[in-house]
Amino acid sequence: LSGLVPVADARRAAVREQAFLGTLAGRPVLGTLLATGALERYKDDAGFHVVDLRSIAVQDLLPAHELGILAEAKALLHWHARHGFCANCGAPTTMVCAGFRRDCAACKAQHFPRTDPVAIMLIARGEHCLLGRQSRFAPGMYSCLAGFIEPGETIEDAVRRETLEESGVHVGEVRYLASQPWPFPASLMIGCRGEALSEEIVLDRDELEDGRWFHRDEVALMLDGAHPDGLRGPVRMAIAHHLIRAWVERGA
Numbered sequence: 001l002s003g004l005v006p007v008a009d010a011r012r013a014a015v016r017e018q019a020f021l022g023t024l025a026g027r028p029v030l031g032t033l034l035a036t037g038a039l040e041r042y043k044d045d046a047g048f049h050v051v052d053l054r055s056i057a058v059q060d061l062l063p064a065h066e067l068g069i070l071a072e073a074k075a076l077l078h079w080h081a082r083h084g085f086c087a088n089c090g091a092p093t094t095m096v097c098a099g100f101r102r103d104c105a106a107c108k109a110q111h112f113p114r115t116d117p118v119a120i121m122l123i124a125r126g127e128h129c130l131l132g133r134q135s136r137f138a139p140g141m142y143s144c145l146a147g148f149i150e151p152g153e154t155i156e157d158a159v160r161r162e163t164l165e166e167s168g169v170h171v172g173e174v175r176y177l178a179s180q181p182w183p184f185p186a187s188l189m190i191g192c193r194g195e196a197l198s199e200e201i202v203l204d205r206d207e208l209e210d211g212r213w214f215h216r217d218e219v220a221l222m223l224d225g226a227h228p229d230g231l232r233g234p235v236r237m238a239i240a241h242h243l244i245r246a247w248v249e250r251g252a
């Protein structure tokens with residue numbers, strides 16, 4: 001549970017950790033990690049709305065630059081919540097550097113917030129692109145393939161490996177297009193375009209419920225919510241939506 005809490009209320013609540021995130025219009029911005037259950041009492045308060053970050057983003061409740069600050073806070077506080085002890089020696093750690101590092105007094109190790117890179121790619125071949133769906137997706141929704149980048153791997157190789165593993169499609173040229181922090185809990189989505197070298201699809205059923213080639217015209221209908229079978233693309237706030245739209249509109 002996370003949400004926007006008035007400063008006075010946050011001070012009264014059980015604060016576990018607090019990070020200084022910078023200033024906004026000359027005022028300090030603090031990310032506050034409250035004790036478990038501290039927000040529960042707001043749930044039934046008629047004058048107050050507790051809302052999670054994903055809903056804030058999907059419902060467009062805040063301007064983009066403030067969403068970025070919330071993403072920063074969420075990723076950082078999630079890291080603090082799980083790094084109270086040193087990964088090297090097991091002793092307790094303390095927050096330093098305004099919340100951007102934790103130090104271990106026992107072994108002197110310094111621990112830094114973690115970001116997990118994820119390659120997300122639109123794979124195209126001529127007038128068709130490859131989209132897939134996971135069983136957890138909303139009904140009818142198809143999106144770009146994606147996967148975590150492994151240690152020692154380039155972004156381009158991750159695009160080729162993940163696409164081959166999940167769909168059996170071989171990818172040649174890969175281009176980086178744009179990125180998006182995805183603090184669920186600490187990913188950085190690295191958006192790419194890849195050119196397919198083969199067409200035959202062999203799905204990894206553990207990863208994908210379905211995956212197939214879609215014609216550019218069909219994808220346009222999906223993005224506009226006008227597909228005759230009710231198929232659709234990812235939500236506007238997701239980078240996948242923009243990777244797909246750029247291809248549909250031939251901008252990239």
Ligand SMILES: [Zn+2]
Binds near residue numbers: 086088090104105108
């Ligand atoms: Zn230590």
